[in-house]
Amino acid sequence: MVVEINQKKQARHLLIFEDKEGLRLVPLEASSHSLGRDPTNSIVLHSKAVSRQHALLLRVTSSDPNNYGFLLIDGDLQGQRSTNGIKVNGVKCRSRRLQDQDLLTFGNHIKARYIAVVPQSDAEFEEYCRTADYEALFTPPASQSTVVPEQPSALEEEGLDEAPLIRLASFPEISPSPMLEINLEGELTYLNPAAVSAFPELPLLGMQHPALNGLLNFIHTSDTNILVREITVADKMYEQSIHFISESDLIRCCVFDITERKLAEAELRKRDRLLQSVAQATTHLLENVGYDAIDTALAILGEAAGVDRICICKNHTLPDTGESGTSMRFEWVRSSIESVRHRPHRQEQSYHSPHLRRWYHALTDEVTIRSLVQDLPEIEQQVLAQDSILSILVVPIIVNHRFWGFIELHNCTREYHWSLQEESILFAMSASISAALQRQDKEEIIRHQAFHDALTDLPNRVLFNDRLNIALASAQRNNGSVAVMFMDLDRFKLINDTLGHSIGDELLKEVALRLQDCLRDGDTVARWGGDEFTVLLPKIESVNDAINTAYRILDALKAAFVIRRHELFVTTSIGIAIYPEDGQEAEILLQNADVALYRSKEQGRGTCQLYNPTMNAKEQFILENSLRHALDRDEFILHYQPKVNICTGEIVGLEALVRWEHPEMGLVSPATFIPIAEETGLIVELGEWVLRTACQQAVLWHKLGLAPLSVAINLSARQFYQPNLVEIVAQVIESTGLNPQQLELEITETIAVKNMEFAKSILCNLQALGVHIAMDDFGTGYSSLNYLKQLPFNTLKIDQSFIQDLKPASKDVEIINAVIALGKGLDLKVVAEGVDNEEQLELLRSLNCEIVQGYLFSRPLSVDSTTDILQANWLQRNQSQSLLRTLVSSPELSQSTSVQT
Structure with a gap:
């Protein structure tokens, strides 16, 4: 068939296969096709040389709504490639957007020719498939040209990874419901294949189309981001579910064809007044969720229809066998009729059972079962007789074009022949x-997402707090x-x-599963955030119940977690608080459990601790709790104290000092929070x-054209x-771009001698990275010449305790x-700390100490103030005495109250 290209006609696609059974033609009508030798594939390849799941064909839309193509993918969507490839x-390739006349080879044995044609109608295409010369099409003349022009693909043909493959086969692409997306400028950003077909x-x-007309105004005038409206397109009516994603300024819509339902409702409204109650039931369902x-609604319908019982049964997978089955979920009965909802033959019934097999096939085909019970097959009569049913009407419920379940109307007091009108009423229902x-x-x-953690699907803080408050109220009533x-x-x-975080996320999900297995029905485990979890035991007889649960959790986590071939061992620390002994309010109980948790960590981790009021004073607890969140809340800042060469007057370096600006307590002294950070282990993250932060700031100063000064940072023992x-230092240097020569790390004598070999x-x-090392507080510890000779230091910092009482005749001068x-003698720089007055300065000058640091020159300064004095230092580096006077006389410097640590 000779076909001319017509952009207003839609191309049709087919494959001609050559295998041991000869030539066969397969039209590509569905959104996706699986190919392989397994009989479950939609296209079976008759050869043992191909894999069970050898390849996938996925429909791919393009910018032209009348055109689409197919993407051929080797293997399956889980990344499992075929044995012999395509x-x-x-x-040979991993994936490819197919073009007309492409010759495909599967596993070196099965060959197929891909053909795209543009028929004038469906009938012409069916005639083409019926009368086509397969052999001629499979081996076309060399001069035959492509009949469908190549369309640019939105995807790479090679190197396609799992994420875009899954997106192609995801719900929007294969959904039978139209889905579309626009931005706030009214530009169309996405149409799925169903939308292309339904709304060509x-x-x-554009915005004049009924699906988009008024949509932007509808969004702007609403106070919610999730909306529903009904639209009419041509002669069809749709329900449009609208989701406004404010973070990305996108509006996503899913459109459901509700034409049949609307027509049914209109027909019901035209019927006589006797059926008004049915319309009332329908309206009730539409207006209430x-x-x-x-x-x-079942009660309204039951009374109106004059039946004795109405029930709704839902399809589901049976837990024991995995078969498809059904269970009764809703029921309405007259006062004189017995309920059957909880009878065994009404729950967990397999569709393979003889009395349901015929029902399943009929209802799946959306055919009703309308009969007197005596006219049904004997096996069905026997089951229905248990419920005293004399006549029955069964109608399927279709949700999202799938057989969801069915409605049953029973007449138990008289035989009744159901009319077609009543059948249509029930279909509308x-x-x-x-x-x-x-x-x-x-x-x-939506409700589940609001109250559950997205990663582990455990309850989140909101739901946990709600359940905790309910449990406390119940415990208060019942002592x-x-x-x-x-x-x-x-x-x-x-x-x-x-x-990596992906491994960490999978580990958290596995931990969540084990935690749930350790709890009783009615207990709650929630993900609090990060790697933190909370557990609620709403009813305990004694403290031992809580302790036993904690030990079950500790034991459950001892076994290795195998995540992507990594064998991981983790432990947990647990803190326990009991109502009413440890608090009568939810917030207090959680705080005290948190205190007990930290005591558990202090005891060596991997243990549980009961809260004890002696663990921490209230103020200490509040401070620790605040410190724990201070980093996340950006409450820490850095101040910088200059180091000055007293011979030239120039600033030769800066020491970075951390400060905590608490939102309520103000500036917290480092002497207060640093020991807490050390004790709790937060000092590692803070350090x-x-x-x-200090390296990033140093780079910014260098970029401003200021002198390439060194920045010194204290390292804690932890x-x-x-x-x-x-590795951390190397990564910071690389990511910030700081010259390692400008970074100086300071450690104390005590840290150095704790483990000499490790320290060395x-x-x-x-x-070796180029970083300079300074010995801080020299003279206050061991002051051993042996380790000073062994360890690779660049700088000695004389502790300020020797400078404070420095007098001309004091022993400190000789020290x-x-x-x-x-x-x-060891070729080290020497820095004197704590220089606060001119007398100290002059004595140090007489002792040939070149570099000093102290309040005489500057207290620790904010970033902006430090920038100002660095700029002055750069401009006046040859006027050292003037610079020193500027530093000492600055009002801001003299008023600073920061604490040097």
């Missing part, structure tokens, strides 16, 4: 229930006890940092933040003995003189 025109004029009409609305169920499903999804547990995973951050300290190894590795001589 070739297109002799070239939409790209041309929830299962209570369905119960009310079924359509209304279907709409109600769809809305209920949407509401349940009961409630247990609250606060727990987090020990060293979870190490897993995230070393293996890394200081390192990164930081220094991290196994990945060198770490310091050598740091120096400082000896330290300066020692530093120069």
Whole structure:
């Protein structure tokens, strides 16, 4: 058949296969096709040389709504490739957007020719398929040209990874319901294949199309982001579910064809007044969301229809066998009729059972069952007789074009022949229930997302707090006890940092499953955030119940977690608080459980601790709790104190000092919060933040054209003995772009001598990066010449305790003189800390100490103030005395109240 290209006609696609059974033609009508030798594939390849699931064909839309193509993918969507691969025109490939006349080879044995034609009508295409010369089409003349022009693909043909493959086969692409997306400028950004088919004029009409007309105004005048409206397109009516995504300024719509339902409702409204109650039931379902609305509607319908019983049965998978089955979910009965909802033969019934097999096939085909019971097959009569049913009418419920379940109307007191009109009424009722169920499903999804964690599907904080308050109210009424547990995973951050957040996320999901298995019905485990979980035991007889549950959790987490071939071992620390002993309000119980958690960590981790009032004073607890969140809330800042060369007057370096600006307590002294950070382990995370922030600021100063000064940062003992300290420093240097020569890390004598071999190894590795090392507070610890000689230091910092009482005749002068001589003998810089007056300065000058640091020159300054003095230092570097006077006399510097640490 000779076909001319016509952009207003839609191309049709087919494959001609050549295998051991000869040539066969397969039209490509569906959105996706699976190919392989397994009989479950939509296209079966008759050869043992191909894989069970060898390839996929996915429909791909293009910018022209009248055109679409197919993407050929090797293997399946889980990334499992075929054994022998695929070739297109002799070239092996992972994926390819097919073009007309492409020759496909599957596993070197099965060949197929891909053909795209543009018939004038469906009838012409069917005639073409029926009369086509397969052999000629399979081996076309070399001169035959492509009949469908190549369309640009939105996807790479090679290297296609799993994410876009899954998107192509995701719900929007294969959904039978039209889906579309626009931005706030009214520009169409997406149409799925169903929308292209249902609304071919939409790209041309744009905002004038009924599906888009008035949509922007509808969004702007509404106070919610999730909306529903009804529209009419041509002679069809649709329900349009609208989701306004404010974060990306996009509007997504899913359109459901409700023409049949609307016509049914219109027909019902035309009927006589006797059927007004049926319309009332339908309206009730449309106006109300929830299962209570369905119960009310069944009562209205039952009274109006004059039946004895109405019930709704829902399809589901049977838990024991995995077969498709049904159970009664809703029921209305007259007062004189017995309920059957909870009878065994009405729950968990398989469609393979003899009395339901015929029903399943009929209802799936949307055919009613309308009969006197005596006229039904004997096996069905026997089951229905258990419920005293004399006549029955059964109508399927179709939700989202799928057989969801069915409605049964029973007459138990007399035999009744159901009319076609009554059948149509029940069909309308079924359509209304279907709409109600769809809305209920949407509401349940939204409600579930609002109260559950997106990663683990556990209850979130909101739902946990709600259940906790309910449990406390119940315990107060009944003089009961409630247990609250606060727990987090020990060293979870190490897993995230070393293996990546995706591994960490999978681990959290597996942990959540094990936690749920440890609890009783009625208990709650929630994800509090990060690697933190909370557990609620609403009814306990004694404290031992809570302790036993905690130990079950500890034991459950001992077994290895295997995540993507990684064998991971994690432990958890648990804190427990009991109502009413440890608090009578939800917030107090959680706080006290958190205090107990930290005591558990102090005891060595992997344990549980009951709250005890002696664990922490209230103020200490409040401070610890605030400190825990201070980083997330950006409450920490850095101040910088200059180091000055007293010979030239120039600033030669800066020391970065962390400050905590608490929103309620104001500026918290480092002497107060640093020990808490050390004790709780938060100093590691805080120290890394200081390192990164100071390096970033130093780079900014360099970019401003200021002198390339060094910035000094103190390392705590916990930081220094991290196994990945060198890697962290290297990563910070690389990510910030700081010259490592401008970074100086300070450690104390105590840290250095704690483990000489380890310290020597770490310091050598740091120096290999180009980083300078300073011995801080020299003279206050061991002051051993042996380790000073062994360890690779660049700088000695004389502790301020020797400078404070420095007088011309004091012994401190001789000590400082000896330290300066020692530093120069070992080729080390010497820095004197705590220089606060001119007398100290002059004595240090006389001892040939070149670099000093103290309040005489400057207190620790904010970033802006430090920038100002650096600019002055740069402009006046040859006027050292003038610079010193500027530093000492600055009003801002003299008024600073920051604490030096």
